[in-house]
Amino acid sequence: MRLWNEYRRTAHLLGNNILLAACMVCFLGCSAEERSSSSTAESRTVPVYGFEITGTFRHDTSAFTQGLQFQGGWLFESTGLRGQSSLRRVDPQTGRVQQRVNLPDRYFGEGIALISNRIYMLTWQEETGFVFDRDTLTVIDRFSYEGEGWGLAYDGHRLIMSDGTDTLRFLDPETLEVTGTQSITVADEPLRNINELAWIEGELWANIFPTHRIARIDVDNGTVVAWIDLTGILRRDQITGRIDVLNGIAYDEETQRIFVTGKLWPLLFTIRLVPPLADG
Numbered sequence: 092m093r094l095w096n097e098y099r100r101t102a103h104l105l106g107n108n109i110l111l112a113a114c115m116v117c118f119l120g121c122s123a124e125e126r127s128s129s130s131t132a133e134s135r136t137v138p139v140y141g142f143e144i145t146g147t148f149r150h151d152t153s154a155f156t157q158g159l160q161f162q163g164g165w166l167f168e169s170t171g172l173r174g175q176s177s178l179r180r181v182d183p184q185t186g187r188v189q190q191r192v193n194l195p196d197r198y199f200g201e202g203i204a205l206i207s208n209r210i211y212m213l214t215w216q217e218e219t220g221f222v223f224d225r226d227t228l229t230v231i232d233r234f235s236y237e238g239e240g241w242g243l244a245y246d247g248h249r250l251i252m253s254d255g256t257d258t259l260r261f262l263d264p265e266t267l268e269v270t271g272t273q274s275i276t277v278a279d280e281p282l283r284n285i286n287e288l289a290w291i292e293g294e295l296w297a298n299i300f301p302t303h304r305i306a307r308i309d310v311d312n313g314t315v316v317a318w319i320d321l322t323g324i325l326r327r328d329q330i331t332g333r334i335d336v337l338n339g340i341a342y343d344e345e346t347q348r349i350f351v352t353g354k355l356w357p358l359l360f361t362i363r364l365v366p367p368l369a370d371g
């Protein structure tokens with residue numbers, strides 16, 4: 092608790108960049124015990140789910156994962172970094188990239204969403220979105236938006252876009268115009284750094300950069316209804332080279348499988364949620 096109070100006070104005095112840095116230092120430097128005590132305050136109000144791994148699959152270690160979707164037996168994955176950004180169709184069983192298209196070097200790829208046979212893809216700071224044909228991965232349209240693009244999802248009616256802040260944007264899938272926004276809070280605090288998104292059974296699931304947590308969001312009332320803590324999902328002995336943060340959530344509606352991975356991770360997992368223990 093002392094650490095959490097210290098962290099909040101420091102963040103209040105010095106601003107969000109320091110909060111982010113403190114968060115990263117905490118992740119790298121704190122013991123599990125300190126980490127768990129630092130999240131006690133929010134855990135009182137928002138349940139924290141654990142996980143169980145139900146499947147382990149290979150993942151391209153050069154894929155700086157920014158978007159992940161599942162449809163028709165395939166994973167669709169977008170990757171970032173300038174000069175390395177791409178959209179891929181991946182066989183989840185083998186991790187093999189079956190089809191790939193690269194973005195021009197000046198674009199930094201971000202999140203994707205699928206609507207029938209079209210894949211919508213954001214870019215980080217280029218204020219440009221691409222629409223691809225799902226089967227050929229050729230660009231069939233472009234659109235523009237203001238500010239940064241991070242994550243993208245489709246709720247069946249509208250595209251939902253994150254930009255690294257606590258505010259989501261809703262886009263009309265036909266006109267790609269912004270039709271509204273929603274600020275997200277957790278335990279009455281703004282939820283910043285909302286990253287990769289997935290629409291799962293009426294909830295928006297979001298990777299929160301740069302943490303090992305996924306937020307389950309009620310988009311209508313703008314609150315986090317639960318956390319999923321994926322700390323330790325990738326074991327140290329499974330890490331083969333440089334890795335980056337947890338990022339990438341996809342959902343297979345037919346089998347209810349939940350896929351998760353991270354940037355440059357050697358593995359991709361399917362998981363089942365483990366409910367929090369009841370207070371005793």
Ligand SMILES: [Ca+2]
Pocket residue numbers: 158159160203243287288289339340341
């Ligand atoms: Ca996704």
